[in-house]
Amino acid sequence: MIIRRIRNQFFKELEQFQRDRLGLALAFILPVIALLIIGLAIRLEAKNLSLVVRDLDQTSLSRSYIERLYATNLFVPAQWQGERFPDALDRDQAQVQVTIPPGFSADVDAGKTGNVQVVIDGSDVINARVIKLAIDGTTLSVLQERLGKPSETLGVVAQVRLWFNPGRQESLFIVPGSYGVILAIFPPLLIAIALVREKEQGTILQLYASSLSAFELLVGKSLAYIAVGLGEALILFIVGWLFFGVGFVGDPSPLFVGTPVFMLAGVQLGLIIGIFTTTQSAAVQAIGTIKVLTAFLLAGFLFPLSSVPFPFSIFSYFVPVRYYIELCRDVFVRGSGWFGTWHLIVAMLVLGIAEFGLAWWGMRRMQLSS
């Protein structure tokens, strides 16, 4: 009996869903567009920072110093046409300006302290740090070379190797993470709209007037939108593979188990919001705000979770996306298999069941509230 009603609910949701063009677009077209935009537009690594150099020394040392700066591949030369030198920063023509004073080369050769003035635009904190490190490094290596102190004499030599992503290919970092963000937003949005629409159109009364239980209703609806979400995930994985070259590394089976579990958890939040709102616009806004904020900020998509400050870091444990992003990064980049991922799936399952419990509690009466 229960199975039949759940099945009945499931197929009705899918029938409705495939007739709803807006829903289809929300489920399959917008996520792909979002993936392309996120994958192509987000660049965390600093590149093409504009640099202005005023070389007042005009010696071979100053010229080789400038050459080394550009050799970092970090900077591009910027045009400066101002009267006063600081203009370049003020007018946002450059992010950093370097002045090599007259006598720089002579001072260095004489073993005195050579002065180089570096002014960095600190309004972009992240890039400022990158620029500072690059210039520090360049300066040190130029000096070492000139003064002939081989680096071996420093005692410790760090042999650095990048694992998993040796070419520091950015798409390998962004794309798997964006799977998590996108799948965290759209399926809950669809199910919340589907539930609130029943209230708006008054069809929910027919459900109340039958002896359908909250459990049957919620399970039927959830399964339908979990199925829709899985279809969406599949499309995203294919686009990510074809377009960004992000494919499976090692055993993909944790993803096949983890994705439905993650859908379960995500869709429940959609149901909860659908239950406690009465209009579609309210539901969409609620989902938008909650999901976008948590997926971008509390799930480790762009910023490492370890840098989230204390009270917020607790919240991040209740955000299923954080586990799913980690799972995706493992399956598509690291490839450690079940060994490194099983706990993520368990965490999502626990959250999903807890959310279902909350949704059921909100819906349990299956009656109009007074």
Add this chain to the structure above:
Amino acid sequence: MPQILAHASFPEKADRTLSTPVQEIATIAIRKLYKHYGTTSALRGIDLEVQQGELFGLIGPDGAGKTTAFNILGGVMEATAGNALILGLPARDARNYIGYLTQQFSLYPDLSVEENINYSAGLRLVPEDQIEARRTKYLTLMQLDRFRDRLAGRLSGGMRQKLALCCALISEPRVLLLDEPTTGVDTIARREFWDILASLTAQDITIVVATPDLDEAERCDRVALMYDGQIQQIGTPAQLKADLGLQRLVIRTSALFKTEQALLTLVQTGELADVSTLGDRIEVLTPDAQLGKKQVRDRLAQADLDCDRIQPEVATLENVFTTLLRRQGSVPQSLPFPRSPPESAITPASTIAIAARDLNRHFGNFHAVVDLNLDIHYGEVYGLLGANGAGKTTTIKMLCGLLPISSGTMAIAGETGDLRSPALRQRMGYMSQKFTLYDDLTILENLQFYSGVYGIPPRQQREKIRWVLAICGLEGQEHLLTRQLPGGWKQRVAFGASVMHEPEILFLDEPTSGVDVLARQQFWQLINDFARNGTAILVTTHYMNEAEQCNRMCFMVAGRKVAEGSASEIKAAQPGQLFELRVAQLQASYDRLRQHWEPWRVSIFGDRLHIVLDHSNQELPQVESLLQSANLPLLDTQSLPFSLEDAFIGEVQRAGGAPP
């Protein structure tokens, strides 16, 4: 259809909460039912019993508590106190034996007819091997079989309600709860819907139905009048009319307004119970027909007024209803509209406000309006009547310049050229059934907004807004959000908003759809008041008793005008005669007669049959012999005057029927 009963599942013994056997319990038993929402009480102690197989009508103004009662009976809402038992079970436990049609259409518009039915069947656990048979049976009964694959959202109002009934019937319930099922359904479809209800009660299904249309209520076995959360009166329509103790006199005269004014003095002295103008005639309620007739004649002679004819007729349910409400003191008063000084008013050059010649409109291959000719005078209320899709709304939209015409000519207020010019639009008013007030603004803000839209001088603005609030009975509540108002009240505010600029020509497109009788009557007082002051009014409506209020009207079928004239003229022009038959076996006689005559000619009205015969001399004996040969006794035959609804259905059927 005995199989309905064979398949219907009865409550198991263990389920019963009462030890009394089922046959001694009324199908529906309500005791001291209360429902409070916060501090307001929607139901204040209702007691009611409905017997098996009864067609029970619930009528009352908006906000009387009907929907609350339905929600409790349907098991979707908890009562504050008291109990409602259905088949001896608390309503919530009896949900499997109930079919509930909510007021708002509660099917999925994006699912097809068949998918909706399948979903309902699954919801109510109809055995899978029976679904197909039942679906075919009910779709055939509702004549929806051809439309199985059509999306519910694309069905007409009447078809939607029939589909909703199908979905409710698929689980073969023993009780049907129908909350205003015919709102937005046209006359023809409505008559058909009620025929279906009558045939269902013949299969021992118990039906409780709410309706804002008192003509429909006449077809119920028993009726309860609800007001202010209580049942005020209960009985068969005949009993209620008899208990009213008043007779109706219909007065025909050319000087309607003066006659009404003269007779109103008799109401003040208490000699007459009520006087009202109804289209081309005046109706008077009096305790005694003979005495009343004499009083009216004396008073008219005294006032030097003529009258053509005074005819006594039986009171209607509407009389019962409004008299009751008037005694409750709940009829809002009417106030004169604050008109701007006469010098600003434009005196029309001609008496014809709207003239249309050979008006046509195509939508692709579809011919929505065909060669329509109309002449509507200033000071006239003209009704445009037709089934859904007959072209009424298209016509009205063309006349107010919202829709370009395909061919033909028209003159609005003497203007033939630019019908969209701001100057002309300023002289017209348009209110549609969907006239939108902003739900999230207060009433006052809405009125201020519309007075700004219509360019009302700031000096008059306050006065007019005060008038709108007064006629709506909303003084002191103007800061309520519009969404908090019940439908009927909203409609009144909308009407007020659309006439604030004193239009010369007023278009009303189904202005009273879903509005209760009381509000509708008051609405018509306002409309008549505007007409008396020279406004030309074109109105479309589904309600035939409302159409009676129009001075002149036309019937439209498939875009063509098929009849025109005053209500009396149209009724008089009907061929044939209407007969009321009293029979011993209602349903069997009905089925028998329907096999022989076209279905629209025969319908069930409460415990009587109505039949329209074109050649009564030959056909009446035929009716008798048909019934006799099937061993169905015919107790009594009586000739009745045509109602406007009968006339309408006759005209439509003779013109080729309504489109599906």
